Amino acid sequence: MTAPSKAPDRLDHFALFGLPRKLWIEMAPLEQKFLQLSWKLHPDNFVNATEQEREFSLQRSSEVNDAYRVLRDPVARVEYLLELEGARKEGEHKQQAPPELLEEVFELNESLDELREAKEAGGDLSTLKARLEAAQKNFQEKLGEVDEHLQVTAQQWDAATEAKAGDNDRKAIMVRLNELLNRRSYIRNLVNNVAKELT
């Protein structure tokens, strides 16, 4: 089977909510707008309508829900913006360890292997678990750092958009955002894997 890739959306999520393509979004007005659109477009209003109207309501209300799901999540929002601007394709970004983390990741994987072996052998797990918990905390902090970077870079994007900056500036910011997203997803997978082994 062929690997699927994201198709371009017919309706841009930002436009659907009447928003500019910026990354800072106020939550309360977004929710208001979501409820308003849902009130008008939900299929429950069209049960006794024509086939065509029902189909329209189904398509439109699903677009509203899809858009709200993405826009209210700060990370999904960045990913979506990059896809929209053609700066990111799903499946293209490889899960590669960021070079400066290589050593720590290597150690972590070794500890994970040891823990699995010890679990099978039924040995004492407390020291290994303590080591992994420390590593997990360390990576969680790194995740926090990435999120801070992401926020700062998002602000730069919004500033560049407001200033109507040139293509090169915008592209440079998008490359940074893309790198941060990849790094975030890598670290998050690590943290999840450790959490799975520890429970």
Place this chain on the structure above:
Amino acid sequence: MGRIVGIDLGTTNSLVAYTDPQTGAPHCIAGPSGSTLCPSVVSLDPDGSIIVGEPARRRLLTQSERSIYSVKRLMGRGVADIQSELKLFPFRIDSTSQNVIRIKLGDRLFTPPEISAFILRELKNWAEAFFGETVDRAVITVPAYFNDAQRQATKDAGKIASLEVLRLVNEPTAAALAYGLHEKQRGRVAVYDLGGGTFDISVLKLISTGEGDIYQVLSTNGDTHLGGDDIDNLMQARIREKILHEHRVDVSAQPDLVQELRKALIAAKHQLSEGVATRLRFELPNGAVFAYELSRAEFESLLRPIVDRTIGPVKQALADAHLGPSEIDEVVLVGGTTRTPLIRSTVQEYFGRKPHTELNPDEVVALGAAVQANILDRGVKDMLLLDVTPLSLGIETYGGAVAKIIPRNSTIPASAQEMYTTGVDNQTGIEIHVLQGERELARDCRSLARFTLKVPPAPAGLPRIEVRFLIDANGILQVAAKDLRNGQQHSVEVQPSYGINDTEIERMLEESIEYAEQDFSERQVIEARTESEAILVATQKALANAESKLLSTEERAAIDQSVAALKESVAGNDYKLIRKRIDELNQATTHLAELVMNGAVSTVLEGRKLAEV
């Protein structure tokens, strides 16, 4: 167009409800026995007719091989899925069943949607008798954690029962709707729904806007195979073991005894909601008597693991809603099993607040379904329900991995578009496998459908086919494909992995009509005649009573005249006329009934006085 109703198609009991157009309040409709609960039991009579509800439940003891209960556990499932259930439930599955399960009742085979359709038809009959009009549309509730195949099977059951299913509503959401209307609740609400066979937890936000109230589901979780049935099975296993140990009698070898034991234990379970102990007593086939005192402590020790299993989904639902237990403003208990004191105290402890139990936990889901039915029917609206999909939707990618395209707890309708192309020159088809579940590998998720996208021959990588996956407001998947090079819409034939196709549904619909004894008006005439017989006999008896001498001549003449008129109408086929004459006779005999009643009371009193003297 006929009337619309809300139906709770439950594992143990099913109910039908409607909304009073004057007051806007929902009410459950009672069946012929006067109860609003219709046991979800179906039995095939040796004469070939289908018996549903309480009479069928009684046959579980005498004709277990022709009867079935808890069929909801089999809805939308494949033979391979239910092997563990078969050890606990006396389902008689046809051995030639492949993907679709076929259940044996006597010498006939039925699919789970057909069995469910018999129950739906029975409820439809109850409602039609109540309204005196046909019922052709329904809102049916399903466990929130039901997957696509289970929802589709429920919708199919509606179709087979000649009901247009306007919406499938999640059970906890329906309960919240009923409570919201009743209590005018606002804020964040958790609904804990432990029924006969399924457990659901839903977290909702109730919002008042200028236009009306919005019930937004934030998250849902659950277990479609956890409920009161499991408690019954654990109790049964314990008692069977005791009987085997003490009397060397293997209960499981005797289906009738199994059913008798099951019935007694369900009664014991209900008693233990109030009392601290209950006595069990059975006569065994070898003449021995098994007697045992079951304490609440022993019962709760069996129940504890089941209650604990509900906590995992509760935690996950709260985490998905980004809320802690203390941030929940109201907790609502739904489902008969939540009458158990241990469950009430566990839920109260976890959320740190007393749960709502004001509405009858057996009826609340049906009431909510009736509220939603009314909203859909009227088109005027002051209320909106925004529900979510309980499970992530994914597609299989390289190496058997799953790419999630619609995450769980997405508000529905929800959709995702994926772009496909070919890998080799002149490739004419692309295989797509759609799955539902949270696991990372396709083999650990639920297979929903496999289909082949047809592609016109072209060099590799040139075709661009966009596939749109859409989960509709019922939580059911739709797929559409579009060739982006020419804008042509492809129809996609999605063959569900575990469902039945439209042709089969048509056939089942035809067969079910064959089973549905008579049409609506014929049935009405029969019921009206039966009722008139009863009232004529009662009147005759009352007139023979000494107290009837106290009637005035006019009163006596009026009664005689009404009796004659009713007898005359019964000869005809107009059920409305018969009902009118029954009412008239009822009115004419009001005073007579009073006289007879007074006479009976004074006799009793005199009798007592005599005894006292």
